[in-house]
Every structure is written in structure tokens, then in C-alpha cells.
Amino acid sequence: MTDTDQIRTAQTLARQIRELCDSADRTLRFMEVCGTHTMAIAEAGLKSLLPANLELVSGPGCPVCVTEKIFIDHALAIGTEHDACLVTFGDLVRVPGSSGSLATCRSEGGRVRVVYSPLDAIDIALSEAPRPTVFLGVGFETTIPTVAGTLKTALARGIENLFVLCAFKTIHPPLKILAAKKDLDGFLLPGHVSAVVGLQCYSYLPADFGKCGVVAGFEPLDILLGLRELARMAVSNSPGIGNEYARVVRGPGNPAARELMGEVFDAADASWRGLGRIPGSGLRLRAAYSRFDAATHLPVEVPAAEDDPRCLCAAILTGSKTPDKCGLFGRQCTPDDPVGPCMVSSEGTCAAYYKYGDQRRSSNG
Amino acid sequence: MCLAVPMKLVEKTGEFTGKVDSGGIKRDVSLMMLPHAQVGDYVIIHAGFGIEVLDPEEARIRLDLFRELAEATAHLEEI
Numbered sequence: 001m002t003d004t005d006q007i008r009t010a011q012t013l014a015r016q017i018r019e020l021c022d023s024a025d026r027t028l029r030f031m032e033v034c035g036t037h038t039m040a041i042a043e044a045g046l047k048s049l050l051p052a053n054l055e056l057v058s059g060p061g062c063p064v065c066v067t068e069k070i071f072i073d074h075a076l077a078i079g080t081e082h083d084a085c086l087v088t089f090g091d092l093v094r095v096p097g098s099s100g101s102l103a104t105c106r107s108e109g110g111r112v113r114v115v116y117s118p119l120d121a122i123d124i125a126l127s128e129a130p131r132p133t134v135f136l137g138v139g140f141e142t143t144i145p146t147v148a149g150t151l152k153t154a155l156a157r158g159i160e161n162l163f164v165l166c167a168f169k170t171i172h173p174p175l176k177i178l179a180a181k182k183d184l185d186g187f188l189l190p191g192h193v194s195a196v197v198g199l200q201c202y203s204y205l206p207a208d209f210g211k212c213g214v215v216a217g218f219e220p221l222d223i224l225l226g227l228r229e230l231a232r233m234a235v236s237n238s239p240g241i242g243n244e245y246a247r248v249v250r251g252p253g254n255p256a257a258r259e260l261m262g263e264v265f266d267a268a269d270a271s272w273r274g275l276g277r278i279p280g281s282g283l284r285l286r287a288a289y290s291r292f293d294a295a296t297h298l299p300v301e302v303p304a305a306e307d308d309p310r311c312l313c314a315a316i317l318t319g320s321k322t323p324d325k326c327g328l329f330g331r332q333c334t335p336d337d338p339v340g341p342c343m344v345s346s347e348g349t350c351a352a353y354y355k356y357g358d359q360r361r362s363s364n365g
Numbered sequence: 366m367c368l369a370v371p372m373k374l375v376e377k378t379g380e381f382t383g384k385v386d387s388g389g390i391k392r393d394v395s396l397m398m399l400p401h402a403q404v405g406d407y408v409i410i411h412a413g414f415g416i417e418v419l420d421p422e423e424a425r426i427r428l429d430l431f432r433e434l435a436e437a438t439a440h441l442e443e444i
Contacts, residue, residue: 001431008435036367063366091366117413142367146414149397192367195417221431247423248409254417257398347366
């Protein structure tokens with residue numbers, strides 16, 4: 001497709017969405033659950049194409065943003081007290097803990113290694129042995145099987161100095177909490193999490209909450225198609241689960257990925273920034289893999305961490321507030337010197353607002 | 366963080382490993398989650414792992430739909 005074709009397609013989809021919303025007697029409010037969608041929407045300026053009575057709010061699907069401050073404190077304490085090498089995805093490096101981040105730890109001589117794949121942690125563990133090597137386990141169902149696969153490999157290879165500090169999160173428990181919110185009509189469901197978990201598992205959205213959900217890909221046109229389908233379901237009052245990313249996402253998802261995840265991890269309670277403690281929304285290592293548990297085998301004292309009370313990340317993560325309502329936004333809190341995780345993460349809502357502006361305000365007055 | 370990109374599987378190097386081609390550069394990936402991936406498939410890669418195989422037929426249907434939608438607006442520009 002040429003650029004002109006893409007623009008024309010976007011215009012047609014935007015017009016169809018407007019026509020659907022014109023027939024609605026109220027404002028439709030959808031949440032994009034996934035941080036990668038948040039960034040794609042901001043980057044393409046999609047909100048400027050949407051009608052005034054279609055509101056799109058960001059959800060809790062940026063793993064870095066929902067990770068509590070105490071996780072960073074915990075990781076840094078393990079690094080210091082056990083002389084451990086900390087291995088992380090790049091997204092976490094600048095997230096502020098109570099005193100410093102992984103980046104400041106590294107600049108002060110701490111061992112922090114950034115990897116593209118968790119498998120790289122195995123090579124790092126081998127080169128660092130016998131020093132403990134701790135992979136910082138943050139992510140949703142897209143990422144969790146890659147860590148499970150890494151631990152399965154490490155177990156088979158007898159790697160003894162590799163550990164994982166678990167702060168993984170699963171999508172359904174928070175989605176059920178958000179689905180109960182009266183001010184949300186539907187959800188733009190994550191593309192790559194859904195590649196793993198599938199479609200059928202979302203059936204509670206229409207069945208129990210009367211809400212619609214549509215899986216979408218990450219190209220701007222994929223997202224517009226997803227929004228058109230959400231608007232169609234909401235306007236016709238026929239909630240269901242749609243799939244606008246059929247080239248990648250299938251009904252049953254990826255059973256091999258879920259099997260891998262289930263072999264290594266078991267459901268556990270987890271704390272979310274913005275949502276608090278949610279039963280069954282996290283993971284712990286199963287007995288056969290408990291030797292990799294950094295929290296047990298590399299014990300440290302981690303004092304309770306206080307979030308800056310002025311930071312609105314918690315309300316932003318649940319779609320209750322937009323970044324411009326935060327007094328810190330753009331002043332004390334910027335991507336270069338962030339206060340909250342929504343500004344730090346490249347996929348955070350505040351970072352997207354800061355980089356691309358509030359596109360709705362400029363287009364809709 | 367759930368970013369993933371399609372790359373062509375050009376070689377199976379082991380039971381659960383392969384090489385993908387990304388713009389002429391070959392890189393190793395794990396196929397632990399895609400036991401049935403075949404050489405020639407486009408696989409969706411996340412953090413060094415293939416998480417799903419792209420369905421070329423669905424991709425074609427989507428492209429056709431986009432072209433159709435582009436047509437619907439094309440005439441407006443001539444007015």
C-alpha cells in the first residue's frame with residue numbers, strides 16, 4: 001500500500017467511526033489496555049481523527065508503569081547486599097526507586113546489564129559465575145513465556161547462579177476490575193498478549209459485564225479498525241469479543257506458550273501501582289523451579305516505599321485522569337527527570353502526552 | 366513492552382531454535398513456543414522468541430480490505 005492509500009483508508013475508517021458515534025446518544029468511552037497501543041495511537045495522532053463523543057483512555061497495560069516502586073528498591077538491595085549482577089529489559093532502567101534507579105546504580109559501579117532477550121541472562125550468568133545473576137521479571141503474558149522458556153533452558157543446563165525476581169502480571173484479574181467500571185464501554189484488547197492467551201478467555205467481558213472487547217494489531221489502520229468494531233458493538237448494544245488482528249491472533253491463542261508458562265509458574269497475588277493488591281494477578285515459581293527465586297535465595301530487608309503523593313500515575317493507569325490534570329506533569333516530571341513510571345516508560349501515558357501532546361484538545365477545542 | 370515484529374524464518378538450527386532474517390541480518394531465535402513453525406514462515410518475534418506464526422491469507426484479506434477502504438475516499442479528493 002502506498003502512503004496515499006494508507007491516508008485514504010484512515011480517512012474512510014475515521015468517517016465510519018464518526019458516523020457510528022453520531023448515532024450514539026452519549027459519549028462512548030473505550031480503554032486501550034496495552035501500552036504499545038497507547039504509544040502507537042499517540043505516535044500516529046489517531047485521537048485527532050476521532051469524534052468528540054468517542055473518548056479513548058489508557059489502561060494498566062504498560063508493565064513498567066504498574067510495577068511498584070518497592071520492586072526497584074528490592075532489586076537494588078539484592079544487587080548491593082549480595083553483590084549480584086542485575087539483568088533487565090531496557091524499559092526498567094530509569095524507573096526511580098526510593099533512592100536511585102538501576103541507571104544510577106550502574107553509574108555508581110553496580111552491575112546492571114540490559115538485555116533484549118531473557119535468554120541473554122543465561123550467558124551473562126555463565127560469565128559472572130559464581131556471582132548471582134538476577135533477571136528482573138516484569139511483563140505480561142507476551143513476555144512471561146519467554147522467561148519460562150529461559151528458566152527451562154537454564155534448568156536443563158544446570159545453571160546455578162541465575163535467579164528471577166518475579167513481578168509478572170496477568171491481564172484478566174485487573175481487566176475484570178476495570179470492566180466493572182460504569183464509565184467504560186469497551187476495551188481495545190492487546191495484540192500480542194492475546195496471541196498467547198487467545199480470544200475465548202475474554203468471554204466474561206460481554207457475558208458478565210455487558211462490555212465489548214476487540215483485539216487489534218499495532219499499525220494505525222489496525223487500531224482504527226479495532227475502534228470501528230468497538231463503536232459498532234457499543235452503538236448497536238451488542239457486546240462481544242472481536243478480532244481485528246486475525247493474521248496473528250487465533251481463538252485458542254498459543255497453547256505451547258501457555259503450557260510453558262504453566263510448567264514454570266503458578267498464579268499468586270500481586271500488587272499493582274494504581275490498582276493495589278489483586279488476588280491471582282501475579283505469578284510465583286512452581287516447586288520444580290523454586291531454586292531460581294531471587295526473593296527466597298537472596299534475602300534482603302526492603303522497607304515499605306512511599307509514592308510521591310502529588311503523582312497521579314495511579315489514577316492515570318485506571319483511566320480516571322489524564323496526564324494534563326497532574327500538577328507535576330511537564331514541570332517537575334519530564335522524561336529526562338521523571339517522578340512516576342508513566343513518564344519513565346517509553347510506553348507510558350504521560351510519556352506519550354509529553355512527546356506528542358494532547359491531540360484531542362488541539363482538534364476538538 | 367509487548368512489541369513484537371514479523372521476521373522470516375530462514376533456517377531451523379535445532380529442535381527448538383532457528384534463524385530469522387531481518388532486513389538481511391540473520392539472528393537466532395527460540396522456537397520453543399512454535400514447535401510447528403516451518404522454514405519460509407513469517408514468525409512474530411518478541412524478546413528473542415517466536416510467539417506466533419503470521420497467517421499470510423489473513424494478512425492478504427486485511428490488505429484487500431484496506432485497499433477497498435482507500436477507494437471509498439479516493440473520489441472525494443477529486444471534487
